[in-house]
Amino acid sequence: MVDSLNIGQIRGKINIIISFLMIFFLSSCNQEKMAFMDTSLDNEERVKDLVSRMTLEEKVFQMLHEAPAIERLGIPEYNWWNECLHGVARAGLATVFPQAIGMAAMWDDQMMFDIADAISDEARAKHHDFAKQGKRGMSQGLTFWTPNINIFRDPRWGRGMETYGECPYLTGELAVNFIRGLQGDHPDYLKLVATAKHFAVHSGPEPDRHSFNVHPSQRDLVETYYPHFKKAVKEAGVYSFMCAYNRLFDEPCCGSEYLNSLLRDEWGFEGYVVSDCWAILDFYNPGDHEVVENAAQASALAVRFGTDLNCGSSYPALLEAVANGYITEEEIDVSVSRLILARMKLGMFDPPSMVPFAHIPYDVVDSELHRKLALEAARKSMVLLKNDNNTLPFSKNVSSVAVIGPNAHNVDALLANYNGYPSEPITPYQGISRKLPSANVKYALGSRYAEEFPYMTVIPSHILFTDETLSENGLQSEYFNNIDFRGNPEFSGFDPKVDFQWWTNSPKPGVSNDEFSVRWSGYLVPDVSGKYALGVEGFSGFRLYLDDELIVENFSLYHSMTDFKFMQLEAGKKYKIVLEFYQDNNTHPMVRLLWDKPGQNLKQEAIELAAQSDLVILCMGLSPLLEGEEMAVDIPGFFGGDRTDIVLPAIQTDLVKAIMELGKPTVMVLLNGSALAFNWEADNVPAIIEAWYPGQAGGQAIADVLFGDYNPAGRLPVTFYKSINQIPDFSDYSMDGRTYRYFKGEPLYEFGFGLSYTTFDYSELNIDTQVMADESFDVSVLVTNTGSMDGDEVVQLYVSYPDNHMAPIRSLQGFRRVFIPAGESREVKFNISPDQIGLFHPEHGKVVSAGKIHVYVGGKQPDSISLKNGNVVMSKVEILGEFICR
Structure with missing residues (x-):
């Protein structure tokens, strides 16, 4: 029957057929007509050829995160939406590393590279496995919206855990190595595309992000909000940026002439920019930014100022924008060319034999290493x-x-x-x-x-019953090969409880894990009277009914959602319960029926x-x-x-x-x-x-x-x-x-603080006492493990400016995590560049000025006690001359 067809499997087979047709079609075309597939040409020529073959409508739809196939050119569909903040996300089985804030607490830039290298191995292996199955949906591609390098300026921000903390220097150093680990170092191909986000000056409050307008000082921009983003471009070669929801100086960040100029003209960024999801909608949505009247104007504004890719659904209005003269097709070509070039750099238009990362075996995923x-x-x-x-x-x-x-x-x-x-x-x-x-x-x-706030756990089977006779524990289950419970179920039976994660396996025999729905029904009989929380955790969508009343409903393509409702229930009473779950071509369907039991x-x-x-x-x-x-x-x-x-x-x-x-x-x-x-x-x-x-x-x-x-x-x-x-x-x-x-107060625990089971002393600080403003200088120190246990020490270098009251109290400008056996010493070296000691100048941006600086090296921030007991050593340095940083 049509209703029981496996839609996901059909879609996968169609994609595979399209791929074969593409190969056949391209091989039958002469090389001149299909130059974009000629790997002997440089990428710019190939991109120019491909874009020239597209219609305006095809170009516009390639600028959506869910870009459709162009079958007449043999271009398969591609979904740009992927995440790998601390492991490949939302794509089933993956190695999960500490959350980003935890990785930052390692203070180990080499370890950041190793983690990112492992993540990119898994991402590549999963992508090619998905592609073999004809799957090209969300969380199955090679363009990742990671890392989040906003400054965690306030502990109240809920997304601060996704960042590398509050320090621009620490954030920048960790981000550079993480980006390098994701993107690889091949001269011709990117392993993945990393995305530095959210640009710029974004860190809460969450409920206001769609309307917030930020007016920071130029000093804060130069010294706090920008350095790590600039470093991601200059030192890591990050290939993508994600613009933020908020406005900066009255301009939406995804439609900012100022930010576009900073990124491309001043910093030399050559990749593409993607909007935060549905951020373009905020341009015209009532109650949000409201800087334009409609989607056509918003889309034109965004593209004109450098937002090449729309996570969302506003960019189809570019067709209207061109017709109304808001933007030209030539301007659209710039963005489309950037996007096609990124896919070429990922090897998507080349034979797998030419792409070194296409052969990473799937067994790296969840490997012992x-x-x-x-x-x-x-x-x-x-x-x-x-x-x-x-x-x-x-x-x-x-x-x-x-x-x-x-x-x-x-x-x-x-x-x-x-x-x-x-x-x-x-x-x-x-x-x-x-x-x-x-x-x-x-x-x-x-x-x-x-x-x-309830503590939700899976409802156990002993209080669930398949029918009102209460003779069998569990719930009746019906599994459908569509997302809306149409027709006859592909599988009927019962499940003892609802606690499922389907990675790549089928939920039941003959049921696709791409597009399906499940209905569980039966009775819940509480054993205690009182106030319960009943809820569901699910990914993609769910509806929960109690005695035919809808009590919980949610739908999310982006992450698992937990929703609940407090209910007064009586012990021994039968409550009819129905849970409907539907999976809309996501890559990690999961669902759990939850409660918080009173008493x-x-x-x-x-x-x-x-x-x-x-x-x-x-x-x-x-x-x-x-x-x-x-x-x-x-x-x-x-x-x-x-x-x-x-x-x-x-x-x-x-x-x-x-x-x-x-x-x-x-x-x-x-x-x-x-x-x-x-x-x-x-x-x-x-x-x-x-x-x-x-x-x-x-x-x-x-x-x-x-x-x-x-x-x-x-x-x-x-x-x-x-x-x-x-x-x-x-x-x-x-x-x-x-x-x-x-911060001038007394913290509970300071930035950079952490104890050990052993002790360390610092001595023999070597540093020039006079340094030219335009020259870097070396610092070395001897660190000795004076305790009885082997251990790592995080050596931290801070700079302060005693004669400049506008400068930070102190700034981290170097760190090394080193292993030192008990009783042994290690020499630790740093090289400090002029840019690291420069400060904001209203005319020149950042300048190294003549004067004194203090350099501290130790296992923590300096204070009178740490300086006295040998945990921190200090030297005064005189800077000679003046240097404008670039």
């Missing part, structure tokens, strides 16, 4: 914040351990956002259990993340477990369900993906206080994506570790650190403030009073 790399990255990302009286590492000769907290056994806290899906994620509870096979290791949730005394359960245990490990923090991109969250402390306060939620602090009263050896492990204020815990808990969202191997890495199999050396890439009262308003984009460079 990449798993080890994810573990190493997670270990390196761990920051030891406090360790009074050498509480850590714990002895493994322990009988019983309580692992407590909302992040103790939660996979979401490993994966963060913009993530892939590992085959074996290891939670802290699992990692500690494996570390101590002879001990009695038990887990208790202890508390929810926040008072008004549980989570705090008391945790206290009782802790009282019976020899030691307690508290896994607290935040969740990617609370902080992230433009989220539908509105509870005390959290709004729209951002935070309205930075304190650890009170419900968690209450639990920590109760546990500490027991007097047990206790450590607190934080899993979160942004800085937290936990003042009571910092004063009262003897040992604290910041673990971020640590990726698939996070639980093992945490256990390795807690029990002494790894010596932590991570450093904070952001300042941990004591309170939001210490910093300016979130919507104020001035850098005054923000980040370690301009």
Whole structure:
């Protein structure tokens, strides 16, 4: 029957047929007519030939993220939308590394390259495997919208976890190596296309991003908001930029003459620019920027000022824009040529035999080598914040351990956002259990993340029933080979519960995992009366009905969504339940039927477990369900993906206080994506570790650190403030009073801070005391491991300007992560360029002026104590002459 046809398989076969027809068609054409397929010509000639063959309509539709095939020219469809923030995202099985903020905490630029190289291997292998199946949809291509290198200027920003922190220098250095690892170093081909985003001056608030208008000072632009983007162009050769949603100086960033000139004319960027998704809609959408009246004007404005590719659906209006004289076809040709050139550089128009990256085997995905790399990255990302009286590492000769907290056994806290899906994620509870096979290791949730936010788990089968007789547990299931439940199901049966992730496997025999729908139906019979949260996590779309009332509905092509509703339910009562899920050609269908059950005394359960245990490990923090991109969250402390306060939620602090009263050896492990204020815990808990969202191997890495199999050396890439009262308003984009460079208060924990199980001394600082303004200079220092354990040290170089009150308090301008065995020393060298010590000048942008600077080298930021005890050494340097930086 037509209704039961496997639409996804048919689409795949059609794409394969088109590919064969393309080969046949091209081989039958003379070389002169089809010059764009002649690999002996240079790319510019080939691009010019191909664009000349396109109609205006074909050109316009190639400028959409979902570019259709041009069958008459043998061009297959291509979807430009891919993500790989910390692993290949939304494309099924992939190695998942620590979230970007966690990778930044490694302070290891070489490791950033290694991770990106592994990610690009997996991306290439997955792309070619998809292409063999005729799949060319979202998350299946080679153009990746990564990395996010916005400055994490305020801890309230929900997307700050996607960045490399608050420092332009650290961000730039890490971004350069990550981009190089993604794009490769082949002279003719790009391994992937990396995308530096979001350009420019973008970092929240999330709910205002479609209308926000930013007017930063030129000083802040030159010294904070631009340097790392410029470095991505000049040093990494990044091939794509994504423009931001907000306006800058009244111009939408995706339609900014100023930013286009800066990017292309001043910095020499030669790649293409893609809009943030549906950002062009904001140009004319009521209540947003409203700088033009309609889609035609908005699209013309965007293209004229350099936005070549539209993530969204506004650019078809370019046909109207040309007809009305808003833009010319020649201007459109510029953008189309840039896009076609990118695809050529990726080898999409060449035989696979010519493209070196086309032969990466699929078995690199989730390989043992990449798993080890994810573990190493997670270990390196761990920051030891406090360790009074050498509480850590714990002895493994322990009988019983309580692992407590909302992040103790939660996979979401490993994966963060913009993530892939590992085959074996290891939670802290699992990692500690494996570390101590002879001990009695038990887990208790202890508390929810926040008072008004439910802790959702999969509804178990014992309270689900297939029909009203309540004779069989589970739910009836119907699987359809279409997205709207038409006709007869391809498969009918029952599932004990709804907890599914379909990577490349079929949901059921004969059912495509590209386009399908499932209806689960039956009865839910609660065993406790009270206020429940009922919900669904799904990717792409879902609808949940209770007694025929629609209670939850959501649809997202971009990331998994969790939605829920609070319901008052009675114990023993039968509730008819229906869940409909539909998958619209996404690459990672997944769905879970969830609840939060009332009547549980989570705090008391945790206290009782802790009282019976020899030691307690508290896994607290935040969740990617609370902080992230433009989220539908509105509870005390959290709004729209951002935070309205930075304190650890009170419900968690209450639990920590109760546990500490027991007097047990206790450590607190934080899993979160942004800085937290936990003042009571910092004063009262003897040992604290910041673990971020640590990726698939996070639980093992945490256990390795807690029990002494790894010596932590991570450093904070952001300042941990004591309170939001210490910093300016979130919507104020001035850098005054923000980040370690301009904050004059006392932080809870400073940028660059992190402890070790060993100690390091610094000596023999060598540096010229006089330096010409236009010359670089060398710095070297001897670092000695004076403790009893081998370990890494993160050597940090800061520059300050004692005679310039407008300059930052200090700026990081060098770092090295070095391994030093116990009792041994290593010489660490830096070379400081004029650009690194230049400061804003109103006429020349950045200038190195005559005067004094102070250079500090150590394992942390300088202060009187660290200078006195040998953790930091300092030298005064006189700069001679003047130099205008370019």
